[in-house]
Amino acid sequence: KNQVEQSPQSLIILEGKNCTLQCNYTVSPFSNLRWYKQDTGRGPVSLTIMTFSENTKSNGRYTATLDADTKQSSLHITASQLSDSASYICVAGGSGTYKYIFGTGTRLKVLA
Amino acid sequence: GAGVSQSPRYKVAKRGQDVALRCDPISGHVSLFWYQQALGQGPEFLTYFQNEAQLDKSGLPSDRFFAERPEGSVSTLKIQRTQQEDSAVYLCASSPPGGFLRAQYFGPGTRLLVL
Numbered sequence: 001k002n003q004v005e006q007s008p009q010s011l012i013i014l015e016g017k018n019c020t021l022q023c024n025y026t027v028s029p030f031s032n033l034r035w036y037k038q039d040t041g042r043g044p045v046s047l048t049i050m051t052f053s054e055n056t057k058s059n060g061r062y063t064a065t066l067d068a069d070t071k072q073s074s075l076h077i078t079a080s081q082l083s084d085s086a087s088y089i090c091v092a093g094g095s096g097t098y099k100y101i102f103g104t105g106t107r108l109k110v111l112a
Numbered sequence: 113g114a115g116v117s118q119s120p121r122y123k124v125a126k127r128g129q130d131v132a133l134r135c136d137p138i139s140g141h142v143s144l145f146w147y148q149q150a151l152g153q154g155p156e157f158l159t160y161f162q163n164e165a166q167l168d169k170s171g172l173p174s175d176r177f178f179a180e181r182p183e184g185s186v187s188t189l190k191i192q193r194t195q196q197e198d199s200a201v202y203l204c205a206s207s208p209p210g211g212f213l214r215a216q217y218f219g220p221g222t223r224l225l226v227l
Contacts, residue, residue, distance in 0.1 A: 044203075049215060089154055093212060096212070099160075100216075103154050105154055
């Protein structure tokens with residue numbers, strides 16, 4: 001069964017600290033891995049998109065990594081800011097399909 | 113520039129009522145998706161349009177759910193005889209042409225509460 005699992009479910013960090021969110025997926029055949037940021041009451045916003053042949057992609061203070069062999073991805077946030085408080089959703093896409101599989105998200109809270 | 117817009121933002125319906133949710137995608141985006149997001153969960157696929165053609169409706173939970181995009185732009189998701197389990201956020205997303213690796217742009221969602 002195609003699925004995406006994220007950990008931790010929730011995380012609290014102090015402003016300025018770094019953190020790493022994890023994602024494991026079982027989607028076959030696999031094509032691409034996406035990370036989204038979803039603020040409360042808003043729609044998800046794309047952070048990164050990686051194909052199976054890419055290992056890392058950055059978007060400002062966000063850096064995503066992908067290991068297609070172990071079917072794992074991570075999202076690293078550097079020098080966190082209060083505005084980083086949101087849910088971060090990992091999404092796996094299968095080859096030749098638009099049916100993306102969404103994880104349940106990691107809820108991040110950044111405290112001053 | 114204008115993003116994906118959805119209306120209404122909030123909808124309260126009595127059980128048994130029909131509701132219609134509207135999505136205005138980004139101009140020029142040929143792909144349009146509807147998702148259902150329960151509280152604390154990730155979005156779940158409902159249906160997919162390419163222009164005006166509904167290519168996949170396999171995620172629609174029941175025959176009470178119906179979606180259309182008659183002119184290949186605005187889309188409407190209709191839920192007939194609403195039930196309490198239909199309460200959720202309904203997200204619309206659009207993508208530009210160029211295949212399935214293009215980014216999805218999400219609207220803010222419609223939060224539906226069925227009493």
